[in-house]
Amino acid sequence: MKKIALFTILVYVLMSSQSCYYDKEEELYPLVVCDTSAVTFSNDILPIMNASCNGCHSTASALGGIVLDNYGSVNTQALSGNLYNSVAQINGVSPMPKGGTKLDNCKINKIRIWIAAGALNN
Numbered sequence: 001m002k003k004i005a006l007f008t009i010l011v012y013v014l015m016s017s018q019s020c021y022y023d024k025e026e027e028l029y030p031l032v033v034c035d036t037s038a039v040t041f042s043n044d045i046l047p048i049m050n051a052s053c054n055g056c057h058s059t060a061s062a063l064g065g066i067v068l069d070n071y072g073s074v075n076t077q078a079l080s081g082n083l084y085n086s087v088a089q090i091n092g093v094s095p096m097p098k099g100g101t102k103l104d105n106c107k108i109n110k111i112r113i114w115i116a117a118g119a120l121n122n
């Protein structure tokens with residue numbers, strides 16, 4: 001009898017602790033906004049290159065012969081398809097950033113949108 005009573009209490013405590021969860025959804029899962037409405041080379045693309053790529057792809061030290069620290073060179077990689085394919089890690093192009101974490105979807109989308117809009121020097 002005692003065991004059943006204890007078990008009942010235990011179940012009640014477990015269930016009530018579940019239903020008394022007051023954490024706010026927006027604090028647990030902050031809304032990450034990815035604004036792709038006005039992607040530009042200077043505000044979006046070059047900062048991504050500098051943060052994630054140019055440790056290996058600067059003019060001074062261009063691994064694989066790829067330079068990504070100026071508009072002309074990034075444009076060349078963009079138009080060849082290699083820039084997008086490397087960060088999206090598709091179509092057999094060497095996945096980038098090499099040995100690092102894949103760029104988040106927001107950054108990959110910005111690169112895709114910038115290229116689709118003509119890979120402009122904006």
Ligand code: HEC
Nearest residue numbers: 052053056063064066077082083086087093094096097098
């Ligand atoms: C740790 C060094 C390193 C980082 C960081 C890095 N790369 Fe590379 N990348 C290389 C090397 C080395 C190669 C030569 C090919 C190979 O070894 O995979 C290369 C090749 C490439 C190529 C040519 C791929 C091909 O298959 O022809 C592109 C495009 C490229 N990188 C873009 C990027 C972009 C964009 C980033 C940032 C998101 C980046 N890389 C970050 C080292 C790096």
